[in-house]
Amino acid sequence: MNKFILLVFLCSFISYSQQESYYSLYKYNMQVINPAFAGAESDLSFSFLNRSQWESLDDSPKTMAFSFSSKRKKNVGLGISVVSDKVFVEKQTFAYIDFSYQLDMDKTKIFLGLKGGGNFYRTSSINLEDYNPIIDPAQRELTRFNPNIGAGIYIKNNLYWFSFSIPRLFNVKRNQDISFGAKDRVHSYLGGGLELPLSKSLILKPMIILRKVKSLPLSKDAGVFLGIKNKFDLGISLRSNSSFSAMTLFKISEILYIGYAYETPSDKSLSNLSIKTNELFLSIKLNKLKKEILPEETVDN
Numbered sequence: 001m002n003k004f005i006l007l008v009f010l011c012s013f014i015s016y017s018q019q020e021s022y023y024s025l026y027k028y029n030m031q032v033i034n035p036a037f038a039g040a041e042s043d044l045s046f047s048f049l050n051r052s053q054w055e056s057l058d059d060s061p062k063t064m065a066f067s068f069s070s071k072r073k074k075n076v077g078l079g080i081s082v083v084s085d086k087v088f089v090e091k092q093t094f095a096y097i098d099f100s101y102q103l104d105m106d107k108t109k110i111f112l113g114l115k116g117g118g119n120f121y122r123t124s125s126i127n128l129e130d131y132n133p134i135i136d137p138a139q140r141e142l143t144r145f146n147p148n149i150g151a152g153i154y155i156k157n158n159l160y161w162f163s164f165s166i167p168r169l170f171n172v173k174r175n176q177d178i179s180f181g182a183k184d185r186v187h188s189y190l191g192g193g194l195e196l197p198l199s200k201s202l203i204l205k206p207m208i209i210l211r212k213v214k215s216l217p218l219s220k221d222a223g224v225f226l227g228i229k230n231k232f233d234l235g236i237s238l239r240s241n242s243s244f245s246a247m248t249l250f251k252i253s254e255i256l257y258i259g260y261a262y263e264t265p266s267d268k269s270l271s272n273l274s275i276k277t278n279e280l281f282l283s284i285k286l287n288k289l290k291k292e293i294l295p296e297e298t299v300d301n
Contacts, residue, residue, distance in 0.1 A: 020167075020187050021063040021085050023051065024237060024245040024261035024279050026209045026221060031067040032081045033189050034152035034165035035098035036113030038069040039077020042285040045069050049282075053263075054275040061087040067098075075102040077111070093120040096150070096167075108157040115150035115167060162192040188212045195227075203227035205235070223247070242266060243277070257283040 023029055029049050031037040047067045054060035062085075069079030077100035084093045096117030103110040122143045152165030166188050193207030205225040212218050223237030223245070230251065237245040244266045249259040259281035 021051065021083060023049070024247055024263050025049065025259050025281050026191065027193065027207060028249065028259055028281055028283060029065060029067070030163060031069060031079060031098060032065050032083050033167050034113060034154060034163050035079070035115040035150060036100045036111040036152040036154035036163070036165070038079030038098040038100040038113060039071035040100060040109070040111045040154055042287050043071045044286040045284065047281070047283040049279065051277065051279040053277045055278060057275060059088045061085070069098065075104070076100070077102070090123045092122070095120065108155060111154040113152045113154065118145055118147035120145055158195070160192065160194050163189070165189050185213050201229045205233070238266065255285055257285070
């Protein structure tokens with residue numbers, strides 16, 4: 001706990017606090033921030049992500065994300081995305097239903113998406129140590145559900161992909177009380193990447209994710225993956241003024257993918273605190289077998 005408080009104290013002078021969860025493996029977990037990904041990557045898919053941030057510190061951020069999507073008839077995709085985030089005395093769960101619609105194009109696919117759901121928010125400062133003999137009215141428990149909607153667009157072809165989304169379109173006050181004056185602020189995400197074949201077995205995959213929140217500086221995640229024999233990806237990523245990540249994704253079978261990311265602060269002033277981050281990812285993708293219908297043989301009389 002003492003290390004965590006020291007880290008917050010230091011960061012108050014050199015950075016800004018996060019509200020929504022950060023990820024290293026953004027590309028493989030995009031549905032939680034963009035509903036247009038529902039049904040866009042496979043006929044049926046499940047993904048699970050577990051992120052332990054600043055593992056050496058007590059009460060450090062812990063994030064779990066789950067998404068499910070299904071490609072339906074008439075260019076429609078449906079899905080569910082759930083993110084559970086816990087840090088210090090605060091717990092919140094974002095739960096949404098995702099809808100996407102694919103526009104008919106020749107070579108480029110365009111998906112438009114909508115989210116609907118809300119945030120189950122809970123915070124409690126009752127058990128915090130207090131050296132004041134007078135009861136502090138700010139030490140209490142707050143539980144609230146904040147409904148919201150989101151929207152996004154996803155464009156892809158064989159050479160590139162592009163994503164823009166606002167997972168929550170409205171600012172929501174968590175409580176009118178000044179002691180709990182935090183808000184669910186609007187977050188905007190803009191991302192894109194390329195797939196550049198270097199040889200028959202190597203593909204270079206540069207990408208960038210931009211994240212903007214009002215009153216905070218623009219956050220940039222720039223990275224590159226190297227795809228090897230369509231079996232696994234190796235990559236690195238740098239988050240602006242924040243952290244460096246080393247990442248990998250293994251294709252275990254035609255339907256099962258496992259990913260891992262190791263993240264460490266890029267700021268030298270935080271290196272002595274040994275605040276490392278581990279991120280695990282699992283994905284199952286199922287595609288329907290398309291049977292070819294052969295013409296019946298004709299018999300000459």
